Amino acid sequence: MERLKDVWKTLKRRPMSLLGFAIIGTFLAAAALAPVLAPPEAGSRDSYIIPQTGYSPDPAKPSKEHWFGTTEQQYDLYYGMVWGTRTAFKVAVKVVGLSACVGVILGGVAGFYGGWIDEILMRFTDVVLAFPDLLLAVVIVAVLGPSLDHVMYSVMAVSWPSYARLMRGEVLSVKERDFVAAARALGARDARILFVHIIPNCIYPVLVVASLSTGSVVITAAALSFLGLGAPVGYADWGQLISLSRNWIMGSAGHPFEYWHTIFIPGIAIFLFVLGWNLMGDAARDLLDPRRR
Numbered sequence: 001m002e003r004l005k006d007v008w009k010t011l012k013r014r015p016m017s018l019l020g021f022a023i024i025g026t027f028l029a030a031a032a033l034a035p036v037l038a039p040p041e042a043g044s045r046d047s048y049i050i051p052q053t054g055y056s057p058d059p060a061k062p063s064k065e066h067w068f069g070t071t072e073q074q075y076d077l078y079y080g081m082v083w084g085t086r087t088a089f090k091v092a093v094k095v096v097g098l099s100a101c102v103g104v105i106l107g108g109v110a111g112f113y114g115g116w117i118d119e120i121l122m123r124f125t126d127v128v129l130a131f132p133d134l135l136l137a138v139v140i141v142a143v144l145g146p147s148l149d150h151v152m153y154s155v156m157a158v159s160w161p162s163y164a165r166l167m168r169g170e171v172l173s174v175k176e177r178d179f180v181a182a183a184r185a186l187g188a189r190d191a192r193i194l195f196v197h198i199i200p201n202c203i204y205p206v207l208v209v210a211s212l213s214t215g216s217v218v219i220t221a222a223a224l225s226f227l228g229l230g231a232p233v234g235y236a237d238w239g240q241l242i243s244l245s246r247n248w249i250m251g252s253a254g255h256p257f258e259y260w261h262t263i264f265i266p267g268i269a270i271f272l273f274v275l276g277w278n279l280m281g282d283a284a285r286d287l288l289d290p291r292r293r
Contacts, residue, residue: 020279023272031085038082048083048236050075059245059259069261071244075234077261081269083236088273091152091221092214099156100210103163104199110164111171112194122168125161133158134220141229148231151224155217162213163206170202212281215274222270241266 030037040047053066054074062069068077110121128136140154174180175198183197224230225239226246233240245262 014283016279017283020276020281020283023276024280027085027273027276028089030082031089034082034086038079048087050080050083050234050236052076052234057247059262061259062261068265069259071241071262072247073233073244075241075244077241077265080236080241081238081265084238084241084266084269087148087231087235087237088218088270091148091155092218092277095152095155095159095217095221096210096214099159100163100206102156103160103165104167104203104206106160107164107167108171108194108199108202111168112175112190112198118168121164125164128158128161129165131158134223137220137224138227138229141224146229146232148225148235148237151221151230154224155220159213159217162209166205166209167199167202170205171198174198174201208281208285211277212285214281215277218270218273218277238266238270242270 035047041051052073052075053070056074057072059072060066060070060074066076066078068081071077071080106121106125110118136158137151137154140157141150144150144153171194180193180197183193188197221230222237222239222242225237226243228243231237231240233244242263245259245266
């Protein structure tokens with residue numbers, strides 16, 4: 001209870017952190033209530049497929065039938081936005097979770113054993129870091145084939161090195177402390193020392209980086225979908241929705257803002273989602289670093 005009070009006092013001194021929690025909480029509620037806010041059509045085999053009311057290339061403006069209007073090919077934008085929230089969380093949690101796990105394990109092993117193991121793992125990490133993230137992700141998806149799953153794998157493949165290098169540096173410091181020497185003296189095996197005693201004491205900086213990088217992961221995945229390498233056409237994904245608006249970003253002839261909703265609504269959703277995670281990352285840094293309290 002006392003710990004919770006300290007957390008609340010820290011957050012109250014930083015209202016922007018509370019705003020981050022409020023933004024992500026709102027998106028989380030929308031994702032959880034998606035079947036209520038935007039019920040799938042009866043008989044639909046995949047709830048993430050956006051209902052389509054026609055095939056006209058011209059979007060429809062917001063109306064009573066379509067609250068946010070439609071994209072080109074008459075996909076309902078409101079339905080895509082609501083179910084796209086679930087897609088955004090799925091991408092964020094899977095990519096950040098898997099890449100952090102891979103980075104923590106590889107970085108932990110490299111820092112703990114050192115020597116040739118450290119040399120091999122870190123040089124491989126340097127090779128991956130030498131490539132621009134988005135370019136390498138595009139190449140991976142192009143090889144595997146366009147799909148949302150392949151987008152997640154590709155983004156994970158370019159995200160883990162930052163966690164590995166961070167974890168290695170922390171392990172190099174922690175493994176020299178007295179409690180590690182005591183565990184070794186008591187006969188603890190290397191695996192137990194690493195995963196029970198060392199990594200739990202190094203994980204806090206990784207958690208901060210993970211929360212701060214969640215927004216960039218979503219942006220990268222949306223960029224790949226915009227390029228046609230992600231979710232198939234008609235799938236509830238914010239990047240896919242912006243891709244469907246590419247022909248109308250400058251509006252129609254003589255009417256530059258005629259179809260503003262096709263780009264503004266999914267664009268502002270991505271902006272707020274990324275902003276919320278960035279603010280939460282700042283809050284995590286404040287809460288986990290005692291020097292900043």
